[in-house]
Amino acid sequence: MGYKYQKKDILQIGYDVFRKKGYHNVGINEILKQANIPKGSFYNFFKSKEDFAMQVIDDYGENNRSLITSFLNNQALSPFNRLKSFYQSLIDDNQKDNYLGSCLLNTLANELGTQNKLIATTTDKNFLSWVYLIAECVKEAQLLGEIRNDYSSFEIAEYLHAGCNGVYSRMKVTHSKAFMEKWLEMSFEFIKG
Amino acid sequence: MGYKYQKKDILQIGYDVFRKKGYHNVGINEILKQANIPKGSFYNFFKSKEDFAMQVIDDYGENNRSLITSFLNNQALSPFNRLKSFYQSLIDDNQKDNYLGSCLLNTLANELGTQNKLIATTTDKNFLSWVYLIAECVKEAQLLGEIRNDYSSFEIAEYLHAGCNGVYSRMKVTHSKAFMEKWLEMSFEFIKG
DNA sequence: TTTTAATTAAACCAATTAGTCTAATTGTTA
DNA sequence: TAACAATTAGACTAATTGGTTTAATTAAAA
Numbered sequence: 339m340g341y342k343y344q345k346k347d348i349l350q351i352g353y354d355v356f357r358k359k360g361y362h363n364v365g366i367n368e369i370l371k372q373a374n375i376p377k378g379s380f381y382n383f384f385k386s387k388e389d390f391a392m393q394v395i396d397d398y399g400e401n402n403r404s405l406i407t408s409f410l411n412n413q414a415l416s417p418f419n420r421l422k423s424f425y426q427s428l429i430d431d432n433q434k435d436n437y438l439g440s441c442l443l444n445t446l447a448n449e450l451g452t453q454n455k456l457i458a459t460t461t462d463k464n465f466l467s468w469v470y471l472i473a474e475c476v477k478e479a480q481l482l483g484e485i486r487n488d489y490s491s492f493e494i495a496e497y498l499h500a501g502c503n504g505v506y507s508r509m510k511v512t513h514s515k516a517f518m519e520k521w522l523e524m525s526f527e528f529i530k531g
Numbered sequence: 532m533g534y535k536y537q538k539k540d541i542l543q544i545g546y547d548v549f550r551k552k553g554y555h556n557v558g559i560n561e562i563l564k565q566a567n568i569p570k571g572s573f574y575n576f577f578k579s580k581e582d583f584a585m586q587v588i589d590d591y592g593e594n595n596r597s598l599i600t601s602f603l604n605n606q607a608l609s610p611f612n613r614l615k616s617f618y619q620s621l622i623d624d625n626q627k628d629n630y631l632g633s634c635l636l637n638t639l640a641n642e643l644g645t646q647n648k649l650i651a652t653t654t655d656k657n658f659l660s661w662v663y664l665i666a667e668c669v670k671e672a673q674l675l676g677e678i679r680n681d682y683s684s685f686e687i688a689e690y691l692h693a694g695c696n697g698v699y700s701r702m703k704v705t706h707s708k709a710f711m712e713k714w715l716e717m718s719f720e721f722i723k724g
Numbered sequence: 725t726t727t728t729a730a731t732t733a734a735a736c737c738a739a740t741t742a743g744t745c746t747a748a749t750t751g752t753t754a
Numbered sequence: 755t756a757a758c759a760a761t762t763a764g765a766c767t768a769a770t771t772g773g774t775t776t777a778a779t780t781a782a783a784a
Binding site for chain 1: 551552553555556630631632633637638640641642644645646651652654655658681682686689690692693694695696697698700701703704705706710713714717720721722
């Protein structure tokens with residue numbers, strides 16, 4: 339039958355809360371309240387707030403790898419359009435969220451990247467895993483002549499990833515998707531073959 | 532003769548500390564200690580931590596407008612190269628800082644943009660003031676044919692600004708300027724006329 | 725069924741948080 | 755110089771922080 343609480347449920351709460359409010363602005367008590375779990379149970383699963391955040395990051399990293407893969411494996415579209423459809427889906431999700439969410443890793447990279455080496459390393463590792471997936475699809479598009487060849491697939495992928503995060507940050511204070519749509523249009527115009 | 536402490540000195544400390552450590556990870560006591568000022572004096576100048584942060588943001592916003600202007604008014608270079616020299620200077624500064632700094636407004640926009648409406652508004656206002664300055668120079672470059680004309684000067688300026696912030700975020704976890712240099716090269720290749 | 729380990733539960737703790745208060749002091753102005 | 759306002763000073767407060775502890779309970783293994 340198992341015990342009362344499930345680690346993955348607590349991780350999900352952590353994801354929701356950290357993504358919206360960041361790290362230092364969230365206390366353990368808020369996690370406990372939202373997850374409806376006593377403190378002792380939390381510290382039975384996680385050895386510290388930092389450890390908890392790391393597991394939340396890794397969990398989200400993996401979920402996002404699945405999401406990326408599902409878009410980039412869509413054989414109904416060309417590689418170029420698969421990539422575009424993925425970024426378009428990010429815009430749509432962000433709009434649904436009233437531009438309050440953005441990407442958990444972008445949020446935490448910004449807040450903790452220069453403060454906490456462990457979290458910086460974990461974040462970088464997950465960022466890179468996404469960039470590699472993007473780069474694979476860019477490579478395919480390059481071979482088909484859909485994307486320009488004067489930069490490597492990895493460089494293009496890092497470029498898109500950084501640009502997307504930059505736009506997320508910008509949207510946190512504009513609360514409008516207008517520029518994200520424009521960014522998408524411009525970026526894909528710039529990189530096309 | 533004036534009193535013992537100067538508001539502008541406290542704002543400078545706030546800038547240094549918030550830029551490196553963010554908002555919620557910094558207590559008033561840390562500001563007091565670094566500025567060597569008692570609590571009563573701090574609250575004589577600023578009515579709250581939030582009010583202090585707002586003034587730090589506005590102060591930095593203005594300083595950065597001066598910096599941008601100084602680069603973009605350099606008549607020894609063409610508009611395109613003036614823009615490039617400005618972004619190159621950001622890379623150099625960030626390197627000097629061991630990639631621990633980044634832009635105060637990018638840091639605070641990310642941490643507080645969805646949480647604190649006052650700070651979001653102040654941040655957006657200052658972001659925009661920079662983007663307008665950049666856009667002016669982009670316009671000049673467009674008139675000379677140095678920058679492509681299929682997007683408005685404002686769109687190009689927002690694009691550069693967002694991209695730069697995205698790269699700053701990325702560098703917070705990679706601690707390397709490699710990709711920022713590449714980002715600069717790619718962006719100016721993409722926008723050139 | 726007995727033993728053992730994992731989990732649940734919440735009271736408790738030391739440290740820190742932003743902010744207040746009162747008194748002494750300093751500078752400015754009438 | 756006298757009166758007044760601004761500033762300096764730091765002890766104090768109430769709330770919150772991440773984390774610990776101990777006891778009760780539940781599940782799984784022998």
